[in-house]
Every structure is written in C-alpha cells, then in structure tokens.
Amino acid sequence: MVFSFLLIQARPGATIGGMCATRCSGSLAVRYGTMRDNVINLQVVLGNGEVIKTGSRARKSAAGYDLTRLIIGSEGTLGIITEVTLRLQKLPQHSVVAMCNFETIKDAADVAIKTMHSGVQVSRMELLDEVQIRAINLANEKSLPEVPTLMFEFIGTEAYSREQALLIQKIVSEHNGSDFVFVEESHAKEELWKIRKEALWACFAMAPNFEAMITDVCVPLSRLAECISKSKQELDASSLLCTVISHAGDGNFHTVILFDPHKEDHRREAERLNHLMVHTALSMEGTCTGEHGVGTGKMKYLEEEFGIGALRTMKRIKTALDPNNVMNPGKLIPPHVCI
Amino acid sequence: MVFSFLLIQARPGATIGGMCATRCSGSLAVRYGTMRDNVINLQVVLGNGEVIKTGSRARKSAAGYDLTRLIIGSEGTLGIITEVTLRLQKLPQHSVVAMCNFETIKDAADVAIKTMHSGVQVSRMELLDEVQIRAINLANEKSLPEVPTLMFEFIGTEAYSREQALLIQKIVSEHNGSDFVFVEESHAKEELWKIRKEALWACFAMAPNFEAMITDVCVPLSRLAECISKSKQELDASSLLCTVISHAGDGNFHTVILFDPHKEDHRREAERLNHLMVHTALSMEGTCTGEHGVGTGKMKYLEEEFGIGALRTMKRIKTALDPNNVMNPGKLIPPHVCI
16 A cells, blocks of 8 residues: 655755745645644654653544643743654545636635535645736746636546536636636646746846845635735835735635845835735635744734733743753744743 | 534534533544644633633644643643634535445455555544444344444535445455445435444443443554454453454544453453453553543553653643632542652
8 A cells, every 4th residue: 555645845955844834834734634634643852851742643533631732832842852753644546636727816716715615525625816827927937827826637437527626617617717728638737837836936036136025924714815815915015025925725825925135115115015815814714824833033923913811821831841942942932921 | 604513422422612622523534633733822811810812713834832732632621621622624515325344354454455545535433332333233133134234425516435345345345344235315324424423322232221431442443453353352361241343443442341340340340341341452562542542541541641741741631721729629630750
C-alpha cells in the first residue's frame, strides 16, 4: 500500500515542525484541512525539559485535553516539537484542473462561495486578481486575459472529477464568468497550476528591486466577496502596487504589497494597507491571520480578535507550561496581557 | 440557501454543549470528523467568572492558542460552554446504503481497512458482529444471516454514489464477503439504517432485565482487524453475552456487555472484559476511549495512554485556568497527578 502525504503548504523551505508550530495550510486545505487536521500526535520538549507525547496514534480519541491542537499554532512558545505523526491522505485517482475569468473580483468571489455551498468538493479553488495575472504575464511572457481569475482542481474517479467540473462550469456561467477551460492531461494540468504556484515570485517581475509585504486574513466564507471587494478598493487606490491571491474556498486571502525598502513613505503606506485589511477582516468576524501566524507583527490585533479574557487565558497557559519564559519569549501573546 | 447540520452523534438525548465537552462523534465522523472538526468557536464561562470567546468565525486561523480545541473534550473541567458556533455541512444530493456479510469478523474489519485505503470516501461504515445481528433479529423479528456484517453509506451525486458502491462491492468480493446489496430508495435506506440505529436497544431483547456496560476504544486503522479479533476471542469465551458494534472507518469500536446488576460476579466479569479491551487497544497505540470520554471510569488508563508528563501538563493547565477547582472537580485528570 503506497501512500503519499499531500503537503498542504506549498511554500518552499517550509518544514513539517514549523508547519505544525504555525498551524499552517495552503491551497489544499479546502479539501484536506490545515495542520490542525493532519497531525495525529506530537512529541514535544517542554521548558522544564520534560518530553511528552500529546496523544495516541488513533484517528480519533475522547481521552484528555487536546494537547496536540494546543501545541499546533503555539509558535514555539509552549515547547519544541521533536516528532510529528502525520495523518496520511490517499493520492486521488484522477484530477481535473479548470480556469475561468470574471469581469469583477466580486463575481469571482461569489462563484467561490456558491461553489462551496453547492456541496461540490473542490480540492483547490484559487482566486487571482487582474494585477496578479498581469505579473504572471510579465514574468512568464504569457498573454492571459488580465482580469480576475478562478482556478479549480477537482479530484476523485475520472467520471466524478469531470462531473464536478461541469457542475461548476454551470455556476460560473450564471455569474458572468467566461472562458471556462478544463484540462485532464498531466502535463497540461502542471502548466496551468504553475501559474498559481509561481504567483508570488512573479510579482517581482513588476518591481524587481522592491520587497513584498504579504498580509493574510481570513473571514467567514459568506463575507469573502464583501471583504475582498472592500480591501481591493483600498489597494487599487494606493500608490503602491498590490496583488490579491486567495484560497477562496476557505475565505482566506493574501495581499502582496510591493514597496521600496529604502523609502520610508513606501513602508508606511504598506503598513497602512496591511492595517486596513486586517481591520476589515476583523470587522467581519474574521481573523488577522488565516495561515501565516502571529509572531510579533500581528500581536497588536489579537485583543480585537479574541478579547482580553481569551488572551489572559492564553497567558495563563503559557505561564503554567513555561514559567521561566524560555520558549520563544516575546512571541504571540501581547506584552500588555497580565494573568 | 438551506443548510442542515448533520448530527454526528445519533445517541438520543445528547446536547450540542455536551457533545463539545466530550469531543463526541458517531457513525458520520468517518466523513465529517468529530466535534473537534465541526465547531468554529465557543463561548465559555471560566471558573473565575470570566466569559471568553475562543476564536473568530473564520473557517481557519493561525492566530493564537487553539482554545476551541482545548475546551472541546475537557469534560467541563476548564469551563462551562454557553455558546457554540457550528460548522455547517451541505446535505448530500444523493446517497446509497449497502450491506454485506462475512464469515469472520476479521474479514469484515479487513474490508473496512481496504475501503479506507482505497480512497473511496464512505460517509458511514459500520460493523456489527454476529451476536449483535442475533439481537437485532430477536428484537425486530427479522431473519438476517447471523454473521459479521458491514453496512455502508455512500454520498455525492447519483452517479458517484453508485460508482463508489460498485468499487466497494469488488473489494468485498475479494475478501470472502457475500450477499452485497445496495438500496437507493429513501424508505428502503431508512429500513436498512434502522438496523444499525436500534442496535444498542436491540441488545436488551436478549436479556431484558440486564444492564449494559458499553466500552469504547479506538486503534490506528491498520490495527483494527487485529484488535477486534483479539477482543472478540475474549468476549466469546466469557460467560456474559457481548456484542460488537464498530465505526470501522475510524478504527473505533464498542462492546456492549450485558450483565445482571444484582450479581457481583457479573459486574466483576464485565469490568474484567472492559479492562482487557482497553489494554488490547492501548498495546496497539490506541486510545482508551474513541468517543465516550473519560469521566471517572477511564481515568485509570490515562497514564498508560499518555505518560505521566502529558498528564502533568494537563493538570498544570487545569490548575492555571481553574485554581479553585470548581469546574467539574474530580473528573478526567487522575487524582495522583501532581504539577
């Protein structure tokens, strides 16, 4: 029996332990969940030197506190992950990759929402805005229509993947979508996904000496179209060049903000946009980070997201498990939180 | 857009809050996960009277400690759940229910394992042993073949549900399975599932004045056939009447041990069997409870399952969040564990 673990995060350089520590995910999370859902148990070294195993190897358990999930996403502040037991996923028998265009980003996001509500189980559904497509054209000498674009992957048996693609084609046509194409041949699929995979790097083709500030928010799926539209207005009005890439099925989206690191006003404008996006997401009951983590950069948003009581609870856990504060001190929990 | 939440626990009388507190699940967990996977956030009242919200309403988040999952399964020992935001699941377009028989319980369990490894996504896969089928026959005046039996539910589009059923029929025939039937008409499906739904109550038809001790363990899927076979040998050799019901796709199974509550030797024998089953599961890297919880009855197995370090970690969390020990005191964490 050959299984392959489908990496749910495509970012080059990511490690399994780091992926656990940041509760990371990626384009396949819409089908397979995040690291939260793909870890069976962990071995963790605590601040006092104790080595613990967070659970058994059973698929499910109702025994004890969920230490596995407590450590996942704790960003090294509770202990160091030294062993990970992963849940394996069967590689699908067949897949179909599809792509289509929209006049507005709202239409594209609406189709993403409708797709999720339809019960069709996509394995990926990625939204790219027209600026991102322009970057891809520039970087790869392509001539894709520079409009908001949705990409899909459907998996299962041959008949089923095709059946799902056709169901979505119908939804797309009902929402001002056009140019729906789908491919099944393995080389053609790779070519199509390459567009998405290289999206981030392609941005630098538009501004080779600039840096990218990548912000990541996630909102309830029903608010995605509204959140992206509102954010996009701000991004389009900015003097900086910004692209939008979204794991649309999860309500998660990223903005790549390109700025000149030597220019203070660029950096300030990037910060302002980041701030605006996070606040828009929080005002819609979303989170300040869907998959990138808190670190120090997003600590300042946690009180608005959780309330002080939940943060105090986190701090109490941190203090109980790491009383000497030797585990990644200064990260995740804002310094003003008292127990 | 009409959604319906598919209750993952069929036990009558269960409440949503209780289901969260015990990290409960049921036959649909193989497809939809347990309460761990179906809760977006919680409102919780802590021991100090503080009311906290455990997270945003986004489908995924990388912000902060996973307080939602920490509370789920904590059995009321960390706080009282006062509000639950659930994740909704779309009701499937179509479903097919299938049933088949086996000569041995090992064959049935092997088919369950093969089914999961095949990538076919069952929405339920339930195993009943020959004693359980006998009880069902007795209780309902049926004449089902009294042999180990597997029941399946496949969901999706019409074509897909049927396609999956046929794929599994092939696996069944390769593993000494027989009498594979599948039904699609709604009344016929209900009739078939009624068999499984009423399984527990049917047991009392064999011994009307007895009580049932229900034990629940869960092992890694690859060990299911071995664990069930080994447990079954002990159960068959006992003077008490025992049936086996398994959520086979999760590696989770229950034994219903019927005993006369007025007879001390019956109670002791039931305890002995429970103990044997738990130890068999733990020796196979399983858990002492897949979905029923710890309470006080299974506290004594936690050290073997987790090790003392993990239990100390749990106790530290309990003490930090509920220093006055007012939240369901005496439950879940064994009394000998010191921080």
